[in-house]
Amino acid sequence: MRSAKPGARTTPRFYRRSVLSPSVTLLARVAAALVLVGIALAGHWFDREGLRDNTDGVVSFLDVVYFTMITVTTVGYGDIVPVTDRARMFDTFVVTPVRVFVWLIFLGSAYSFLLRNTWERWRMAAIQRRLHDHTIICGFGATGREAADELVRRGCPPGEIVVVDQSESALEEAVDQELATVHGDATHNAVLAAAGIERARSLIVTPGRDDTAVLIALTARRLAAHVPVAVAIQATENEVLASDAGATVIVNPVSFGGQLLAGASRGAHIADYVSDLVTSHGRIALRERAAAAQDIGLHLRELRPGQGLRLYRDGRAIGFWEEDAIVHEGDTVIEVLPQDGA
Structure with missing residues (x-):
């Protein structure tokens, strides 16, 4: 650290x-x-x-x-x-x-x-x-603000979102949105501990600098190894560093935007469908959940009310097209379903 x-x-x-x-x-x-x-x-x-x-x-x-x-x-x-x-x-x-x-x-x-x-x-x-089962956002720039807005649109109470930043102007914006705030450098143990990292549901890291993002991920992993950490990385070569630092999810806005544009060039409605998947105001929604008792023994295609896309078992990702895409106890299911049923 x-x-x-x-x-x-x-x-x-x-x-x-x-x-x-x-x-x-x-x-x-x-x-x-x-x-x-x-x-x-x-x-x-x-x-x-x-x-x-x-x-x-x-x-x-x-x-x-x-x-x-x-x-x-x-x-x-x-x-x-x-x-x-x-x-x-x-x-x-x-x-x-x-x-x-x-x-x-x-x-x-x-x-x-x-x-x-x-x-x-x-x-x-x-x-x-x-503070318990809350989401911590380290860095309240454009990406952090959008993440907070999307969490609120998805039904997360503003009081369950804690913003950590060193900029008082950024924290003023967070206060205006009724978010909890902590003033300090998130690369320091004491700051993340003050934000309740050990009791958090998840951590979103968007400081605007890759080196800072990696340091925050390392600090978070040391304090709370069980908390999922989503990190925004600007440069593709730094994604492996974020992964080594313990990031659960790595999002590269530049590469993601390029991939989405390339996909849209092959079909006019691809970008619209992806937007539906990742935003709260779309017609459909992605959901990750633990396999329920009624799911055990069913194929991913047979799940209701949504459509099973993938399941995770012992670190392995299994797609709905694979023969062994049968839900077992302890599996994690990724499904897509109508927005009103999410």
């Missing part, structure tokens, strides 16, 4: 969109508090004749600063007091609301940076514990 570079971020976190960064939010709140205190200070200074210092009888600027801060943060000590009606009304209708707003700012900051962060960490840990 790849080791982290010095200073690199390896700790995963569930992504939660925020309009402002924490530091900017804190600075904005401090600035708001200072503006409010400044309003109270200016009012007291310009109307300092309405104040009385019971200590020395002179109200200096430092006395005004002291009186303003004490009045805004508490109720004062009585050493400096407003004595005129105007000064008392200013304290009543200006300083008192300022005091309330300043305390709200302080309490809001404490909630945002202490209580809420603690709550979010607890909530995200609870989400992690609940």
